[in-house]
Amino acid sequence: MNFVDFTISVGKPIPLGATLYSEGVNFAIFSRHATSVTLVLFDSQEKDSSYVEIPLGNKGGKTGDVWHILVHGLKAGACYLYRVNGPYQPERGHRFNPHKALLDPYAKALTSLENWDLGKSAGYDPDASKKDLSFSTVDTLLDMPRCTVIDDNDFDWQGDAPLNYPLRFSVLYETHVKGLTANPNSGVRHPGTYLGVIEKIPYLKELGVTSLEFLPLQEFNEREYPRINPNTGKMLTNYWGYSTMAFFAPKESYAADRSPGGQVRDFKLMVRELHKAGIEVILDIVFNHTAEGNEHGPTISFRGLDNSIYYTLEDNKRYYKNYSGCGNTVNCNNPIVRTFIMDCLHYWVVEMHVDGFRFDLGSILGRDQHGNLMESPPVLEHIAQDPILSSTKIIAEAWDAGGAYQVGWFPGGRWAEWNDRYRDDIRKYWRGDPKESRCLATRLSGSSDLYLRDGRKPFHSINFITSHDGFTLIDLVSYNHKHNEDNGEESRDGSDNNISYNYGSEGPTSDPILNKIREQQVKNFFATLLVSLGTPMLLGGDEIGRTQNGNNNAYCQDNEISWYDWTLLEKNKGLFRFVKEMITFRLSHPGFMRPEFYTGREGSYKAIPDINWYTDKGMSPDWDMLGYSLALQINGRRGEVARDRDDNDFFIMFNAGLDQVVFTIPPANDLKHWYRAVDTSMNSPNDILPNGSEKPLTLSYKYKVNARSMVILISKAPPNGDEL
Numbered sequence: 001m002n003f004v005d006f007t008i009s010v011g012k013p014i015p016l017g018a019t020l021y022s023e024g025v026n027f028a029i030f031s032r033h034a035t036s037v038t039l040v041l042f043d044s045q046e047k048d049s050s051y052v053e054i055p056l057g058n059k060g061g062k063t064g065d066v067w068h069i070l071v072h073g074l075k076a077g078a079c080y081l082y083r084v085n086g087p088y089q090p091e092r093g094h095r096f097n098p099h100k101a102l103l104d105p106y107a108k109a110l111t112s113l114e115n116w117d118l119g120k121s122a123g124y125d126p127d128a129s130k131k132d133l134s135f136s137t138v139d140t141l142l143d144m145p146r147c148t149v150i151d152d153n154d155f156d157w158q159g160d161a162p163l164n165y166p167l168r169f170s171v172l173y174e175t176h177v178k179g180l181t182a183n184p185n186s187g188v189r190h191p192g193t194y195l196g197v198i199e200k201i202p203y204l205k206e207l208g209v210t211s212l213e214f215l216p217l218q219e220f221n222e223r224e225y226p227r228i229n230p231n232t233g234k235m236l237t238n239y240w241g242y243s244t245m246a247f248f249a250p251k252e253s254y255a256a257d258r259s260p261g262g263q264v265r266d267f268k269l270m271v272r273e274l275h276k277a278g279i280e281v282i283l284d285i286v287f288n289h290t291a292e293g294n295e296h297g298p299t300i301s302f303r304g305l306d307n308s309i310y311y312t313l314e315d316n317k318r319y320y321k322n323y324s325g326c327g328n329t330v331n332c333n334n335p336i337v338r339t340f341i342m343d344c345l346h347y348w349v350v351e352m353h354v355d356g357f358r359f360d361l362g363s364i365l366g367r368d369q370h371g372n373l374m375e376s377p378p379v380l381e382h383i384a385q386d387p388i389l390s391s392t393k394i395i396a397e398a399w400d401a402g403g404a405y406q407v408g409w410f411p412g413g414r415w416a417e418w419n420d421r422y423r424d425d426i427r428k429y430w431r432g433d434p435k436e437s438r439c440l441a442t443r444l445s446g447s448s449d450l451y452l453r454d455g456r457k458p459f460h461s462i463n464f465i466t467s468h469d470g471f472t473l474i475d476l477v478s479y480n481h482k483h484n485e486d487n488g489e490e491s492r493d494g495s496d497n498n499i500s501y502n503y504g505s506e507g508p509t510s511d512p513i514l515n516k517i518r519e520q521q522v523k524n525f526f527a528t529l530l531v532s533l534g535t536p537m538l539l540g541g542d543e544i545g546r547t548q549n550g551n552n553n554a555y556c557q558d559n560e561i562s563w564y565d566w567t568l569l570e571k572n573k574g575l576f577r578f579v580k581e582m583i584t585f586r587l588s589h590p591g592f593m594r595p596e597f598y599t600g601r602e603g604s605y606k607a608i609p610d611i612n613w614y615t616d617k618g619m620s621p622d623w624d625m626l627g628y629s630l631a632l633q634i635n636g637r638r639g640e641v642a643r644d645r646d647d648n649d650f651f652i653m654f655n656a657g658l659d660q661v662v663f664t665i666p667p668a669n670d671l672k673h674w675y676r677a678v679d680t681s682m683n684s685p686n687d688i689l690p691n692g693s694e695k696p697l698t699l700s701y702k703y704k705v706n707a708r709s710m711v712i713l714i715s716k717a718p719p720n721g722d723e724l
Contacts, residue, residue: 008054010061011070016343017106017248018080018149024072025149027056027080029104030065030336031306033094034086037067040101040141042079045111045260047142053083076151077260079111080104081144084304088135093308093317095299101140103301105340107147108248108347109219109261116145116221144300145219147246148260152351155265160272162355163280164391165210167416167535168459168593171583172282173209174467175540176240176562177217177254183563190256194263194270201277207543207576208583211280211393213358215468216241217267218283219249220291225556227488236488236556240468242360243291243326245300247344250352271353280355282393283348287341288364288400293327294320309336312371321371323364323402332365338379341365346388356393358418363396363404366411373404380412395462408450416535419447419461426465427476427499430524430708432656437626440654441613444632446533448597458597461534465525466542471552473525473542476500477518478507483550486557494553507550517708519575523680523687524710526579530586531652531712533594540564543579545572574684581688585677585712588691591636591647608669610635616653616705618664628657629705633666636715649715655705665701668715673697675716681709 011026019026027039037056043049056062060069082104086096103110181188181196188199197212204212222237229236241251255263271281290310292303295318302310312321312329320328331337348354359365366377383394398406398417410417425439442449446458466473471482480502484491503517522545529536540546541564548554554562569576586592598611614631615621621630631654636647649669655661668674675694680687689695694714697703705711 005073007072008060009070009072011068013061013063013066013068015106016066017104017108018147020076020149020151021070024070025074025078026068026070027060027104028066028068029082029106029305031067031084031086032065032309032336033306034067034084034096036085036098038083038085038098039069039071040081040083041071041074042081042146045079045146045148047112049079051141074149076149076154078149079146079260080149081141081146082305083141090295090318091316093311093313095303095307097135097299097304099137099139100299100304101144102299102304103145103246104147105246105301105305106248106343107246108150108152109148109264110145110246110249110252111148111260113145113219113221113252116143116223150261150264155268157268157272157353160275160353162349162353162392163275163278164355164393165280166459167393168457168595169587170210170280170393170535171208171530171587172211172213172462172535172537173204173207173540174213174215174464174537176215176468177251178558179239179563180540181564182558183560183565185566186564187566193254193256194250194266195256197270198273201273201279204279205277207580208587209279209538210587211282211355212274213282213537214284216244216284216286216360217251217254218244218285219246219251220244222253222558224291227556229486230488231486234559237558238556239558239562240555242286242555244286245291247285247287247340248347268352275353280393281353282356282358282395283354284358284360285344286360287330287332287344288359288361289324289326289328289330294322297327306336309334312367312369321402323367323371323400323404324361325401329364329367329371329402331369332379333368333374333377338382341379342382342386345383345386345392349388349392354392356395358395358397360397361400362398362410362415363400363406364402366404366406367402371402373406375411377411380410380415384413384415408447409454414456414460416460416462418467418537419450419463419534421450422447422461422463422532422534423465423467424499426525426528429654429656430521430528431499431501432628432658432708434628435626436656437621437628437630437654438623440528440630441623441632444528444532445598445611452597457595458533459535459593459595462537463529463532463534464537464539465529466539467537468539469553470495471498471500471550472539472546472548473522474518474545474547475550475552476525477521478502478547479550480506481550482552483507484553486551486561487553488556494551498552508547520680520708522575523578524708526582527678527680527710527712528654530582531592531650533592533597536586538579543576544568545575574687577684578688581690582678584690585688589636589647589650591634591650608635608637612666614664614666616655616661616663618666629653629655629661629663631663635669651713651715653703653705653711653713655707655709658707660707661705663703663705663711665697665703665713667701670715671717672715673718674713676703676711677714678712679709680711681706
């Protein structure tokens with residue numbers, strides 16, 4: 001790059017960010033309280049490259065609160081940062097510092113991230129917890145990652161568009177881009193990358209999931225935690241990525257292509273190939289806080305651009321309100337921040353073709369500038385009603401670290417929610433807690449107690465047993481207590497309320513009886529999840545028995561604790577087969593994906609109730625007197641499931657007790673007969689029988705359901721020659 005070749009003109013204030021045109025690059029950045037803004041252009045991405053500083057106030061333009069300039073002749077791949085000056089008055093919320101190099105909030109890619117070591121580039125202070133952040137004259141320009149100009153037209157989408165499956169026809173799979181293939185035994189050529197995900201498409205297709213929900217992949221500093229694993233002596237990292245600093249930028253370290261902008265091309269390639277395979281892409285996105293932390297934290301972008309606009313501050317504006325538990329809270333309903341959030345979502349949908357978002361600590365998006373929960377939060381309503389996002393999945397984690405809990409009444413309209421009530425109630429039932437059969441029935445039925453009152457549907461409940469935050473499924477049935485010693489926090493981190501049970505021995509065991517119980521319970525969880533009304537979400541790796549060795553908060557473990565161990569696919573091939581067949585079973589039967597809640601009343605179609613509940617004796621239950629067993633019959637007629645054909649009827653029996661229970665089964669409707677499709681107490685391959693191979697029951701209308709197991713029967717017209 002030869003700086004003398006460039007000419008400069010005023011440019012224009014919109015769009016914000018660095019926008020590539022045929023004549024050059026337009027730069028536009030917001031700051032209301034700044035007194036000057038300087039654009040820094042680098043000759044290359046190398047740390048010691050030459051650079052030029054262009055004061056926008058002198059050579060650029062300023063329209064309202066937006067500073068802008070057009071640099072003629074500049075191409076894609078150019079690297080840049082900003083310096084912003086203004087008042088340093090922490091008590092008034094202003095923390096401008098011209099010595100701090102700043103990222104563009106609209107940067108679409110970052111490069112030179114190797115400089116971002118332990119927060120050095122942002123002024124990390126190891127004694128920060130002991131003092132307030134003082135005005136520093138240390139220049140961070142050469143230690144900062146650099147923003148990269150991107151050409152959004154430099155990719156052949158081959159006609160691709162977001163798939164946007166309706167929620168009720170979706171099966172979500174939560175995974176980590178790197179963790180999916182980082183293990184050397186993953187068998188891919190590009191481990192830990194977007195391209196590695198592509199290489200696992202055949203596996204994902206075989207499993208049958210419809211949608212990948214990725215942990216955060218917007219750019220963050222994985223080396224921001226200056227802490228050591230006390231057991232290994234190795235540095236801990238930010239593995240999960242819930243510490244975003246560049247919301248438009250896919251993470252560079254997940255790219256195989258490390259040239260400037262390569263992460264954008266690799267991400268788009270991953271999305272395109274997943275879509276070709278019929279698999280959606282959902283992003284976990286973290287608008288509730290940023291990596292700048294509290295008043296002791298580093299200045300990276302927003303704090304140095306206009307701290308009092310971007311963050312929710314205490315009455316003494318030196319301090320940050322902390323509803324995120326991470327030091328700061330983004331001022332989401334400020335009009336400037338709302339625009340930023342909407343621009344970001346539009347970019348990921350329009351330019352990157354993603355199908356949906358899961359909003360981390362979503363309740364923060366419903367707070368005003370004082371931290372109060374709003375009845376009609378503008379940003380949540382805007383997201384729900386935005387015409388560009390009208391088919392995009394929007395999923396809220398409907399709580400925050402400030403005490404808000406909004407599961408069942410998250411504001412804003414069509415939002416789906418992670419349903420932790422489902423998680424907890426199903427865990428309690430299968431653990432054998434007393435008086436949980438009634439809760440099991442409510443969760444199986446779509447959680448109408450939560451979603452019916454405001455007009456939402458069963459599919460707005462994102463049902464899950466496990467997620468990235470907590471035990472894996474095999475650990476849930478192998479540990480009574482968390483084992484987080486490797487996190488370097490003396491195991492104080494992570495939840496103590498795991499609703500888990502080890503069945504007699506903490507951790508792995510060679511006892512075949514105990515291992516049989518654990519495997520059976522894992523199958524019970526999967527089968528329950530996949531026959532429940534609502535949208536199921538699986539934690540990636542649970543289908544092959546992935547363990548974190550009892551660590552229920554592996555946020556800092558970028559190693560074998562978190563990575564998928566692909567040798568488990570062969571070791572636990574029976575479990576994988578069971579999960580695969582259960583997903584197929586669900587997606588083959590509209591009865592499990594009905595758009596409306598059960599009523600329990602006789603419908604207009606043949607006057608048969610959509611659902612009937614039974615005790616093991618075949619009687620209507622007294623809900624206050626139920627023990628550990630319960631049964632239900634589901635009507636699959638087309639008038640009930642809102643499809644153009646009848647589905648089968650189903651009879652499902654649950655037994656969380658310690659003894660075998662003999663269930664009385666009502667006759668099947670329409671002269672059909674009951675066939676066994678699933679019995680979780682049986683060994684593979686008899687635990688689940690694919691379509692056409694189900695086993696007919698005798699006409700005794702009895703079935704012995706073993707301890708800690710469930711059985712699914714399907715009604716079918718017997719072919720000639722069936723022995724009944």
